């Protein structure tokens with residue numbers, strides 16, 4: 137769960153980067169959509185960290201540790217068009233789903249049920265990102 141928590145924290149910042157720096161004809165709609173995405177990351181970070189505490193697993197809570205543990209990479213602060221952002225988000229959301237699937241192999245039932253809602257949301261967003269990038 138450490139890797140998932142780290143990646144969620146990277147995504148929280150990375151999506152803010154896109155939210156601030158999106159340009160192009162879809163920028164207004166995308167700016168709003170991305171706000172929903174970083175809010176989701178924020179809520180999910182809390183769910184995962186508190187579930188870890190509940191099962192006696194100490195959650196990492198420093199940016200330094202998140203950067204060391206993450207498999208999702210940050211991006212440069214610069215302007216981005218939605219055609220560039222969408223493939224990045226598709227790759228990153230797939231990675232979060234892979235992290236969840238990995239956790240499920242050894243997790244208890246309650247942890248798996250916490251992960252269900254998160255995965256459902258990620259998969260729905262993946263579908264929307266895919267149709268938006270066609």
Ligand SMILES: [Fe+2]
Pocket residue numbers: 155171
């Ligand atoms: Fe905002």
